[in-house]
Amino acid sequence: MNGPWLSILIPVYNVNKYLGDCFQSILSQVDSGVEIIALDDCSTDDSLQQLRRIAENSEHPVLVLQHEQNRGLSAARNTLLRHANGEYVWFIDSDDALNDGAIASLREVVRQHAPDLVMCDYELWDADRLLARGKKSNHIRSFGGRANVLQADAELLFSGLYQCGKLHAWSKISKRHLWEGNLQFPEGKYFEDMVTTPRLAFKAKTFYYLNVAWVRYRKRNDSILATFTPQKIEDMLSGVEGVLSLWQQKSPSMRIKTRYYFIRYCIKIYLSALKESQRINIKFKVNSSETRNRLFHAIGMGRKGLVKHYLLSGDVFRLIKALKVIS
Secondary structure, eight states, X not given: OOSOSEEEEEEESSOTTTHHHHHHHHHTTOOTXXXXXXXXXXXXXXXXXXXXXXXXXXXXXXXXXXXXXXXXXXXXXXXXXXXXXXXXXXXXXXXXXXXXXXXHHHHHHHHHHOOSEEEEEEEEEOSSSBSSTTSGGGEEOOOOSOOSSEEOOHHHHHHHHHXXXXXXXXGEEXXXXXXXXXXXXXXXXXXXXXXXXXXXXXXOSXXXXXXXXXXXXXXXXXXXXXXXXXXXXXXXHHTTTTHHHHHTTTOTTOOHHHHHHHHHHHHHXXXXXXXXXXHTTOOOSSOHHHHHHHHHXXXXXXXHHHHHHHHHXXXXXXXXXXXXXXX
C-alpha cells in the first residue's frame, strides 16, 4: 500500500470546547499510516484557530481545510472525502472522541479480513463527562447481527442495520472506493446519515461488525438535532424513502423478519415526526392521508401488510403504537 491505510475525516463547526478532547483521543493512538484531515465550516468561534494550533503542535501531520462560506455538515463531509487518500475512511464528529485502542483494533480487522465496511458500537457522553462509564446501559449497540466474523450476506447487513437503527456515519468505517460515483451526503439537508448509510452499505460486498465501543458520542443540548424545525421534520421523513426499493434489488424475496425491522424503523421515524410537529406547533406540509401514503410507499405495503408483519414478528405492543400512524 503506497498511501495511508486510513483517513480520519473531521468536520468542524463551533466546537471550540470539545476540539481538545477529540484530537487528543485520536492523536494519542494514530500510527504513521493514518491521515488526519479536518475542515472548518466557517465557525464563528475560535475553532479554526484551535485547529491550526493543534496542527502546529502535533508530531503527527494534521491537514486543516476551510470552507469560504458556511455550507453545513453534508458539504463539509463531501469536501473531506474529496481530499482523502486512505484506503479506508472514518468520519469522526469534532465533539466526539475515540476510545483507547480503537484505531489499533480497526487496523487488525483490516489486516486480517479487509472488509468493505466495518461497524462498531459507541458510548454516551454528556456535554462534560462520560455517562455511566463501564455500565452495560452505556454501551450502545449499532448493529443487530453477528459480531467478530466476516460476512457477505446482503440481507443480513440490511436487517442488522435497521434492527438497531443506528445509521450515523461515525460508527461506520468503509473503503473509500465505496464513495466513488454518485454517492455523497445530501447538501442542505438534515439527517443526512439516513440517506447515505444504507446506500453505502448497499455497495459493500463484505462487512464486519465488532460489539466494542470505539466512539464516545457526546449528547449536547445545543447540537444541530437538539431542536426541530419544519425542514428537519421533512428531511427526517424523506430519509427513509427509496431505501427498501434499492435493497430489494439484492434481496427480491426479503424475509418477513428483515422487512419487519425496516418497517419498525420507519414507524419510529414517522411517530417522531408527528411528535415533534405537535411539540413545535406546526402542521405537516401534507395532510395526514398523504403522510400515511408516504409511509406505505416507503415500506412497500399497505395497512394489512404492515399489521401482518408485526403480528408474525410477535410484536403486538409496537403494533399498537404503529396503528397511531396508520389509523
